[in-house]
Amino acid sequence: MDNSIDIKNLKGxxxxxxxxxxxxxxxxxxxxxxxxxxxxxxxxVLKEPMLLLxxxxxxxxxxxxxxxxxxxxxxxxxxxxxxxxxxxxxTEKALVSLRTxxxxxxxxxxxxxxKRVPGIEVVCNDIxxxxxxxxxxxxxxxxxxxxxxxxxxxxxxxxxxxxxxxWDGEKIxxxxxxxxxxxxxxxxxxxxxxxxxxxxxxxxxxxxxxIGKSLQNITHEKTPLQKEVSKIVYNISLGSxxxxxxxxxxxxxxxxxxxxxxxxxxxxxxxxxPEEIPVILVIFLTLGAWRLSKNQVLTRDIYAFExxxxxxxxxxxxxxxxxxxxxxxxxxxxxxxxxxxxxxNIDLLSEDAHKxxxxxxxxxxxxxxxxxxxxxxxxxxxxxxxxxxxxxxxKFIKEYPLSKNLLAISNVWESPDRKxxxxxxxxxxxxxxxxxxxxxxxxxxLKVSIGNMTKNGLRILGVAQASFRKTGLPEGxxxxxxxxxxxxxFSDPIRPTVIASIxxxxxxxxxxxxxxxxxxxxxxxxxxxxxxxxxxxxITGEELEKMDAxxxxxxxxxxxxxxxxxxEQKLKxxxxxxxxxxxxxxxxxxxxxxxxxKSANIGIAMGERGTDVARESAVxxxxxxxxxxxxxxxxxxxxxxxxxxxxxDYAIAIHIPIAGMVLFPIIFNLPIMLFPVHIAFLELIIDxxxxxxxxxxxxxxxxxxxxxxxxxxxxxxRQTLTISLLQGISVLTVVLGVFLFALAMKKSYTEIRxxxxxxxxxxxxxxxxxxFSWSQNIFKIIKTKNKSIWFVSFISLAxxxxxxxxxxxxxxxxxxxxxxxxxxxxxxxxxxxxxxxEILKTIKNII
Numbered sequence: 098m099d100n101s102i103d104i105k106n107l108k109g110x111x112x113x114x115x116x117x118x119x120x121x122x123x124x125x126x127x128x129x130x131x132x133x134x135x136x137x138x139x140x141x142v143l144k145e146p147m148l149l150l151x152x153x154x155x156x157x158x159x160x161x162x163x164x165x166x167x168x169x170x171x172x173x174x175x176x177x178x179x180x181x182x183x184x185x186x187x188t189e190k191a192l193v194s195l196r197t198x199x200x201x202x203x204x205x206x207x208x209x210x211x212k213r214v215p216g217i218e219v220v221c222n223d224i225x226x227x228x229x230x231x232x233x234x235x236x237x238x239x240x241x242x243x244x245x246x247x248x249x250x251x252x253x254x255x256x257x258x259x260x261x262x263x264w265d266g267e268k269i270x271x272x273x274x275x276x277x278x279x280x281x282x283x284x285x286x287x288x289x290x291x292x293x294x295x296x297x298x299x300x301x302x303x304x305x306x307x308i309g310k311s312l313q314n315i316t317h318e319k320t321p322l323q324k325e326v327s328k329i330v331y332n333i334s335l336g337s338x339x340x341x342x343x344x345x346x347x348x349x350x351x352x353x354x355x356x357x358x359x360x361x362x363x364x365x366x367x368x369x370x371p372e373e374i375p376v377i378l379v380i381f382l383t384l385g386a387w388r389l390s391k392n393q394v395l396t397r398d399i400y401a402f403e404x405x406x407x408x409x410x411x412x413x414x415x416x417x418x419x420x421x422x423x424x425x426x427x428x429x430x431x432x433x434x435x436x437x438x439x440x441x442n443i444d445l446l447s448e449d450a451h452k453x454x455x456x457x458x459x460x461x462x463x464x465x466x467x468x469x470x471x472x473x474x475x476x477x478x479x480x481x482x483x484x485x486x487x488x489x490x491x492k493f494i495k496e497y498p499l500s501k502n503l504l505a506i507s508n509v510w511e512s513p514d515r516k517x518x519x520x521x522x523x524x525x526x527x528x529x530x531x532x533x534x535x536x537x538x539x540x541x542x543l544k545v546s547i548g549n550m551t552k553n554g555l556r557i558l559g560v561a562q563a564s565f566r567k568t569g570l571p572e573g574x575x576x577x578x579x580x581x582x583x584x585x586x587f588s589d590p591i592r593p594t595v596i597a598s599i600x601x602x603x604x605x606x607x608x609x610x611x612x613x614x615x616x617x618x619x620x621x622x623x624x625x626x627x628x629x630x631x632x633x634x635x636i637t638g639e640e641l642e643k644m645d646a647x648x649x650x651x652x653x654x655x656x657x658x659x660x661x662x663x664x665e666q667k668l669k670x671x672x673x674x675x676x677x678x679x680x681x682x683x684x685x686x687x688x689x690x691x692x693x694x695k696s697a698n699i700g701i702a703m704g705e706r707g708t709d710v711a712r713e714s715a716v717x718x719x720x721x722x723x724x725x726x727x728x729x730x731x732x733x734x735x736x737x738x739x740x741x742x743x744x745x746d747y748a749i750a751i752h753i754p755i756a757g758m759v760l761f762p763i764i765f766n767l768p769i770m771l772f773p774v775h776i777a778f779l780e781l782i783i784d785x786x787x788x789x790x791x792x793x794x795x796x797x798x799x800x801x802x803x804x805x806x807x808x809x810x811x812x813x814x815r816q817t818l819t820i821s822l823l824q825g826i827s828v829l830t831v832v833l834g835v836f837l838f839a840l841a842m843k844k845s846y847t848e849i850r851x852x853x854x855x856x857x858x859x860x861x862x863x864x865x866x867x868x869f870s871w872s873q874n875i876f877k878i879i880k881t882k883n884k885s886i887w888f889v890s891f892i893s894l895a896x897x898x899x900x901x902x903x904x905x906x907x908x909x910x911x912x913x914x915x916x917x918x919x920x921x922x923x924x925x926x927x928x929x930x931x932x933x934x935e936i937l938k939t940i941k942n943i944i
Contacts, residue, residue, distance in 0.1 A: 124217040235299045282304050855920075
């Protein structure tokens with residue numbers, strides 16, 4: 098420790114004072130969204146309007162005196178509730194297990210004694226001891242320090258540790274960022290050095306806490322699909338109620354049969370009400386989220402999963418998302434020669450390069466914690482193993498730490514002959530040039546070399562060496578006669594999957610924006626490496642601060658790179674993008690990303706490196722921190738949306754012949770063909786199972802070659818709605834034709850009903866097949882290995898045969914057994930009802 102403060106003389110606050118402060122101000126905890134326990138999750142599932150609609154339909158079955166059908170539907174609802182509840186509870190448990198930044202422990206001085214306490218028990222005015230590897234539990238003023246470097250990337254986005262200095266008694270507490278601040282901040286990490294600090298703020302008053310507070314005012318919106326499906330269900334339901342009321346009035350006033358009118362009206366309402374649509378939505382999104390979790394992406398809100406496919410802009414935090422957030426030594430410069438570090442070509446390095454690595458190691462700690470020094474040590478073990486450049490037996494004498502005036506650190510070692518000292522130093526190239534007393538020409542040459550390295554986005558350190566006669570060591574580093582050895586360059590490597598993933602995103606019409614706390618030069622280099630569009634155009638945080646909302650809204654249409662950005666500015670960027678009509682996804686892992694994560698349409702947090710606040714603010718958590726998982730998630734979102742669209746199109750199409758066969762006999766005073774039990778058969782056996790078929794349908798081959806869908810374009814646009822209507826009308830036409838044909842043949846009502854219903858069921862199965870893929874014909878679909886298609890077909894036909902030929906069930910459905918030749922009518926009628934659509938698909942594929 099610094100001699101100006103003797104730790105043995107520190108008293109700190111008393112234990113009694115600490116307890117009193119906790120009672121008054123609470124524990125040192127970060128603001129956090131309320132955790133969702135079992136009752137809260139269950140309540141959120143049960144209050145979902147879509148499930149309430151299904152429950153309402155079940156009640157209608159009871160009113161109609163169909164308890165068996167009602168119980169079947171209620172059982173199905175319970176299964177859906179269980180699936181949704183289990184998924185959300187499993188996700189919540191997984192997120193709890195990800196809390197790797199739980200309350201750190203801290204060494205405090207209380208009552209004159211050092212003790213280790215949980216971080217949540219640290220209070221204001223506590224004296225805390227800072228050591229290498231410690232995570233700081235609260236914001237504090239640095240009273241004394243030796244060579245402290247702190248990693249504040251969670252707050253600032255800067256991947257490089259920053260220096261700390263002692264407080265001069267005057268400087269006002271300021272925000273994190275930059276070197277030589279006399280303050281340390283909660284959540285940051287001491288990567289080098291030791292020190293003593295006095296706690297200034299805890300809990301919600303820390304810089305992390307303030308960011309947490311800002312999240313309370315940001316609310317999530319309903320997803321576009323939620324809004325649109327609700328609108329579809331509302332419109333169809335309203336239409337069914339009007340039509341049902343019309344039937345009741347016809348029966349009441351014209352036929353003077355109000356009871357019959359009410360029963361017919363409710364039957365018609367049952368045939369039209371789109372209860373499959375909310376079921377489809379819940380099942381598809383739940384199973385889609387479950388499948389995505391197997392690919393290391395957790396979903397906190399299943400409805401957000403759908404929005405993944407609608408993303409138009411992906412705002413990416415560079416550090417830890419596009420890059421590995423690690424330090425790699427990749428370039429050496431020694432004796433006017435550049436060397437690229439390649440472990441496959443270790444023998445290609447010259448003795449000058451070996452010497453540069455040797456003295457870089459000597460200028461570092463023996464057992465380093467700082468990522469740069471750890472990397473230097475690792476490179477030394479790889480390249481210098483078995484050479485005279487490794488000095489495990491040398492004796493360490495003294496360290497000259499960094500200072501405000503000289504950004505270099507020097508280590509003094511005793512030479513093997515015990516007569517001289519060997520001094521090795523590393524630091525900023527300018528400081529090393531100063532120690533080596535460079536003349537103007539040497540400085541200009543050094544500047545050129547540095548320029549050649551910085552254009553590659555490297556962080557550069559200079560290395561020098563000196564020897565000193567074994568006498569009393571001088572006070573400062575300037576008293577040594579240093580010789581320049583060379584430069585070492587470090588990079589934060591790009592994730593291996595990023596370049597291909599970004600190309601895939603561009604192919605899918607998704608815009609990529611990179612947000613970083615780094616300087617523009619480094620940001621431009623990374624942007625070029627990953628293939629970001631328009632990498633030379635950028636906006637800095639300083640420039641952004643001067644822009645009003647309208648100017649930013651205009652500029653952000655073309656600029657894809659933002660450098661030196663703060664957390665508040667990231668939120669401003671996301672807001673501007675949303676005002677331009679973009680569907681925005683924001684990725685990040687730091688506390689500084691949390692407000693933007695929550696404000697974005699889709700917030701995507703990193704699970705391995707991410708903070709608790711970031712994960713709780715996001716709706717998706719990428720467990721493996723792999724950027725490609727996000728693009729795969731977008732692919733899955735588009736697939737799920739496409740399959741939802743197919744299923745809803747089918748549901749609308751099949752309701753047309755069902756409703757038509759209820760309505761037509763009523764209007765024309767013909768024998769009633771469909772009773773509630775028949776509608777229950779269709780809706781509770783075929784329709785829900787069809788949800789499984791479409792959910793498991795493979796993605797269309799060009800799904801990631803199309804731009805994101807226009808959110809202004811409805812789920813049921815003119816083209817798809819027209820096809821659904823034509824499909825439904827064509828099936829209705831054939832079924833009506835069979836019905837009228839059987840009526841003309843003077844068959845019994847029970848046989849007519851069995852024949853008509855069988856044709857409707859068979860046409861329904863074919864409708865599933867033709868809609869399974871809008872790019873493949875029915876023969877290719879049949880050849881697919883999708884087991885659910887065969888399962889649906891078998892169950893549906895088996896159930897139909899049982900209802901027709903089993904005497905007990907036959908009576909329940911008001912059927913009579915069909916002769917064999919009637920099945921020819923069923924099959925031919927079903928095929929002709931949808932033959933036109935298969936021809937249309939074939940023509941479309943040819944064109």
